[in-house]
Amino acid sequence: MLHINNINDEKDSGEDGFDPWVKMRAVLDKVNHTRFYVPSRNVSIDESMIGMKNRCVYIQYMPNKRHARFGIKKFEVCDSNGYVLHVRLYVGKDFNVHHDEGQAFGVVKELMSASQLRNKGYHLHTDNFYTKPALAEYLLEQKTLLTVQ
Template structure:
């Protein structure tokens, strides 16, 4: 039996300062520390989630139907650069154990990964999908000298009302906010089967 942490010092579930990953926290922190020491990420970064496939009987198992390779497993969030190098990773323990953030879960994940990855205020460019995208987050990153390019859901809070209207084939719309250099672009490239 290999133990990575002293079980006698574990804080019980439900108590203050409980860490769901206490059994592997030492290794997880060491891995994240070494990832940053060995490599300086390229300018283009990406944040996404992936699954470590498993069907064990633990409370942390997540179900993600759109992940074809592993629908059940441990969910992890990763900050990677364009060379596919992981700069920082975080394992998700479930909604009830996740750190709550005023901007929502996606905003909190991006903020934590960018801070822990030590890449804010350094001129990086972050790419994300529509799960992580919020205009409020774009403003936060801009204020920390980080560019953001992403897809966004039409019903996302903070977008102007005209951006979620159905467009004709070949039609485009854009909206610009000058105080934080934000540009939203909506286009329809081809006809969708209805």
Template sequence: IEKMKRANKLAPSSRFRSWRNVTVTELKTYLAIMLTMGLCRRKNIKDYWSHGTHLMFHFMHQTMSLKRFEILSRMLHLTSRNGPPKGRPGHDPWEKIRPFLDVANAAFVRYFVPSQNLSIDESMIGMKNRCSFIKYMPNKRHARYGIKKFELVDAQSMYVVHIHCTVGRTLWRTDLAL
């Protein structure tokens, strides 16, 4: 953002002209809001900050403004893109999220010893965003459009041992065996 400001590439009315660095407390607040949104669904993000008594979450309204939440959502990335661009050989559509999935999968195994009874569960991450590997599955009730994933799950505790996401017809990591 600083480079864009110096190069004067920001529009005069851009929100990023008043950018301030993110603090650790603010990042923790952002993550708490994201977790709450995952647990308590609303039709759109603005409903969480709405002043209607049945919709509003007071802690969100008191700890972070909707405007700041939207800016952080737009600017926060897990990694930077370093690989080949889309359409080139070796392009990885999961490049931005792969480090997170790798850490999560390693933690799943590190902190839990599964029983002998494992199952592979096929499920969808419901979304209608523009994405080349969005699937349409009419037999799914809760999410007909989304990203298809496979989970290795302990059948007794329902603990996820490994997550494997798909891209089109092939799995994104063919070097890993479930």
């Protein structure tokens, strides 16, 4: 068996600093922060599912997804060549991306910041879930264009 986390870092649900992804956090952070690739000008943010039906607290049900209605929901920043630049896993009510303008605004703001794409002239493509006037204004201030697909 492969064990990639420090068991002393694990906290119970309800405790401050609880992370349901603690067993995968080290690998996920390493993948997200190791980059030897300069993305193309066009990037996109969207959610997708990793299909699974096992029993864990972060399994989501999304009836509008055809290929996987049950699974782990993730938010991704990808470039136009299909390269995934940053992944953020969703864990339901414990998902810690909140913003006064709504979850979509918070997700875009956090992912663009985490993937270091702000203030560099990128062109962000999203679907209508992420389209809000306040988000468009924020991205324009960050020198990022927004297109809705």
